[in-house]
Amino acid sequence: MYAIPFLDIPPLRSAAGRVRLPGSKSISNRVLLLAGLAAGTTAVHDLLASDDTRVMLAALEALGCGLRRDGPVLHVTGIGGQLAAKKAKLFLGNAGTAMRPLTAALAVLAALQGGEFELSGVPRMHERPIGDLVDALRQLGCPIQYLGNAGYPPLRVGNGRLANVSTREAVRVRGDVSSQFLTALLLALPLATSERAITIAVDGELISKPYIEITLNLLARFGIDVERDAADPYASFTLPRGSQYRSPGDIHVEADASSASYFVALGALAGTDAPVRIEGVGLDSIQGDIRFVDAARAMGAQVDGGAGWLEVRRGTWPLKAISLDCNHIPDAAMTLAVMALYADGTTRLTNIASWRVKETDRIAAMAAELRKMGATVVEGADFIEVTPPASPSHWLSGTIRTYDDHRMAMCLSLAAFNPLAGAKPARAVRILDPQCVAKTFPDYFEALFGLARVDVADVPVITIDGPTASGKGTLASEVARRLGYELLDSGALYRATALAVQQAGADPADAAAVAALAAQLDLRFEADRAFLAGQDVTESLRLEETGNLASKVSVHPAVRQALHGLQLAFRRLPGLVADGRDMGTVVFPAAPLKVFLTASVEQRAARRHSQLISRGIPANIDSLLADLRMRDERDQNRAVAPLKPAEDAVLLDNSGMSIDEGVEFVLEAWDKRRM
Numbered sequence: 001m002y003a004i005p006f007l008d009i010p011p012l013r014s015a016a017g018r019v020r021l022p023g024s025k026s027i028s029n030r031v032l033l034l035a036g037l038a039a040g041t042t043a044v045h046d047l048l049a050s051d052d053t054r055v056m057l058a059a060l061e062a063l064g065c066g067l068r069r070d071g072p073v074l075h076v077t078g079i080g081g082q083l084a085a086k087k088a089k090l091f092l093g094n095a096g097t098a099m100r101p102l103t104a105a106l107a108v109l110a111a112l113q114g115g116e117f118e119l120s121g122v123p124r125m126h127e128r129p130i131g132d133l134v135d136a137l138r139q140l141g142c143p144i145q146y147l148g149n150a151g152y153p154p155l156r157v158g159n160g161r162l163a164n165v166s167t168r169e170a171v172r173v174r175g176d177v178s179s180q181f182l183t184a185l186l187l188a189l190p191l192a193t194s195e196r197a198i199t200i201a202v203d204g205e206l207i208s209k210p211y212i213e214i215t216l217n218l219l220a221r222f223g224i225d226v227e228r229d230a231a232d233p234y235a236s237f238t239l240p241r242g243s244q245y246r247s248p249g250d251i252h253v254e255a256d257a258s259s260a261s262y263f264v265a266l267g268a269l270a271g272t273d274a275p276v277r278i279e280g281v282g283l284d285s286i287q288g289d290i291r292f293v294d295a296a297r298a299m300g301a302q303v304d305g306g307a308g309w310l311e312v313r314r315g316t317w318p319l320k321a322i323s324l325d326c327n328h329i330p331d332a333a334m335t336l337a338v339m340a341l342y343a344d345g346t347t348r349l350t351n352i353a354s355w356r357v358k359e360t361d362r363i364a365a366m367a368a369e370l371r372k373m374g375a376t377v378v379e380g381a382d383f384i385e386v387t388p389p390a391s392p393s394h395w396l397s398g399t400i401r402t403y404d405d406h407r408m409a410m411c412l413s414l415a416a417f418n419p420l421a422g423a424k425p426a427r428a429v430r431i432l433d434p435q436c437v438a439k440t441f442p443d444y445f446e447a448l449f450g451l452a453r454v455d456v457a458d459v460p461v462i463t464i465d466g467p468t469a470s471g472k473g474t475l476a477s478e479v480a481r482r483l484g485y486e487l488l489d490s491g492a493l494y495r496a497t498a499l500a501v502q503q504a505g506a507d508p509a510d511a512a513a514v515a516a517l518a519a520q521l522d523l524r525f526e527a528d529r530a531f532l533a534g535q536d537v538t539e540s541l542r543l544e545e546t547g548n549l550a551s552k553v554s555v556h557p558a559v560r561q562a563l564h565g566l567q568l569a570f571r572r573l574p575g576l577v578a579d580g581r582d583m584g585t586v587v588f589p590a591a592p593l594k595v596f597l598t599a600s601v602e603q604r605a606a607r608r609h610s611q612l613i614s615r616g617i618p619a620n621i622d623s624l625l626a627d628l629r630m631r632d633e634r635d636q637n638r639a640v641a642p643l644k645p646a647e648d649a650v651l652l653d654n655s656g657m658s659i660d661e662g663v664e665f666v667l668e669a670w671d672k673r674r675m
């Protein structure tokens with residue numbers, strides 16, 4: 001996950017390959033609640049790991065459910081319909097799929113068994129309406145109190161005493177604001193069927209019907225068959241008398257069909273040479289958003305699929321503008337709004353009023369961000385109309401706000417596509433707060449970068465060269481972390497070559513022998529450790545002795561040549577920070593930002609001294625100073641790729657600077673370049 005303030009996505013050109021998607025959020029949280037209410041243990045496979053499931057799991061734990069991880073499987077032992085804890089305060093973040101059903105289930109349990117629970121969330125959750133659900137639960141006689149504004153969380157359900165739950169009359173609930181209220185009642189009301197069946201009657205036209213189908217499908221998996229009226233299957237739902245949640249034993253969570261929409265769109269936009277293959281969800285999905293596939297086809301995508309897989313290529317190009325009622329695919333429809341940037345006319349998406357009460361007001365947010373890309377957008381209470389930029393030259397690069405909304409971030413990342421080869425100016429986008437994708441798809445950007453193809457010249461590189469102990473490694477790794485970029489510590493390659501020379505007992509002066517070892521270097525980096533031929537060399541790599549030997553073997557042109565390709569391969573999405581001696585002069589001569597880092601030799605010796613001492617390695621300042629001078633001398637005066645600033649390098653003497661000041665200096669210089 002990119003836990004950074006912003007992520008710059010360079011111009012993307014095409015896409016191909018395979019992606020396995022994380023589990024569906026809607027299915028995950030419904031399954032968790034049902035398993036938590038049922039008696040016995042349910043083994044949940046492929047559960048989504050995300051912010052929204054984490055808050056649900058924390059809530060279940062607080063309510064006394066047993067949770068046990070066994071590799072990828074989560075075993076949930078439910079409370080069997082009996083409150084184990086009668087009081088709890090539950091924080092539910094921004095997870096509507098946790099807030100609504102837990103409100104309903106706990107309101108019923110608290111009324112029947114005497115309990116008191118507080119449910120709260122992040123500020124945005126406290127702006128998302130829940131009044132219609134509360135009204136429905138109050139009809140049953142469940143005591144519920146608003147702790148903030150009437151109609152919105154936070155809430156207190158139950159008051160510690162038993163209440164009379166009356167189920168004679170049908171419970172009426174509005175269906176035209178959010179289908180999550182109906183889902184919440186369907187999931188919770190089996191708890192109140194001991195005396196008689198309960199009917200839920202829907203007022204108004206039910207929106208997001210496919211989500212109700214998911215709910216009914218999962219209830220059936222847990223042994224509850226909801227009765228419906230054949231003539232009007234969305235008008236009322238009856239839970240039979242004596243309904244009991246029965247664990248199915250094992251249950252698999254399908255991959256998220258809404259998440260699939262980004263990769264279906266990717267294939268439609270950029271699957272030019274080979275398809276984008278999506279695994280974990282397919283044409284057999286129980287999720288309504290799978291019907292996004294039809295919408296994508298209507299825009300021109302070529303989609304194949306089967307049980308648990310989809311393959312998407314570009315078909316018609318440019319895409320065809322469409323006009324579509326999106327009631328059946330409310331979440332995935334956002335992806336259509338971004339595909340509309342690449343269409344041959346105006347795309348109109350209607351019946352999307354529910355966008356306004358999601359993680360953010362998605363109609364307003366989408367309109368604002370698409371305009372930044374150069375589109376013309378008209379918005380109404382329940383529709384959006386997107387007309388693409390007049391021509392590629394009207395496309396704009398931009399900074400995308402994401403409004404703490406995972407789907408805004410994922411959709412708008414697709415705007416980084418530049419399908420017209422060589423179109424100038426190429427479009428890049430900056431995504432603010434990229435970690436908001438953690439709500440449903442923590443590794444979304446990694447998955448995108450795994451499929452996207454670029455012109456390698458478009459992948460930005462920042463080079464940091466300088467003498468030993470100037471702080472290159474420290475500066476480079478922090479700059480890379482802050483930008484979410486890859487890191488190349490080129491010195492480590494020369495150091496690993498030095499170790500290989502040592503192990504082979506080769507002569508460091510024998511250029512051909514050393515170059516042969518460098519060419520076959522079996523070096524692997526894994527979670528901050530380095531392995532040479534399978535052996536952990538993290539510590540020996542950093543020894544001064546190794547650095548000095550590296551300096552000696554690196555004078556041979558053949559050795560440098562042998563390591564050249566390896567270094568270039570580090571230039572990957574979304575960008576690279578490379579540190580060494582010749583990053584700016586030889587390996588990445590066209591890098592848009594080159595830093596030459598120096599500090600006085602005395603300072604550097606002192607830094608190295610304290611670095612070694614802090615690692616428990618004995619060191620002597622005088623001999624370090626002598627070694628450093630010798631190394632500077634050799635690195636600066638060798639014939640090939642000597643240590644020197646590139647002509648266009650920014651010089652940074654950090655003798656009097658803190659590490660943070662150095663980092664800020666480079667990030668500011670980078671931001672200026674970007675302008």
Ligand SMILES: Nc1ncnc2c1ncn2[C@@H]1O[C@H](COP(=O)(O)OP(=O)(O)O)[C@@H](O)[C@H]1O
Binds near residue numbers: 466467475659
């Ligand atoms: N202003 C500074 N910038 C970077 N590093 C510094 C600074 N001041 C002290 N140091 C310390 O200097 C030591 C050497 O830094 P390192 O990154 O290993 O250098 P290099 O990669 O250039 O050999 C580290 O312990 C680092 O924490």
Ligand SMILES: Nc1ccn([C@H]2C[C@H](O)[C@@H](COP(=O)(O)OP(=O)(O)O)O2)c(=O)n1
Binds near residue numbers: 491492579
């Ligand atoms: N791009 C590079 C990086 C390192 N080298 C050589 C020269 C250096 O003295 C050694 C060790 O480099 P390294 O950057 O790991 O050393 P320091 O951390 O600066 O002490 O490798 C090089 O020739 N070219």
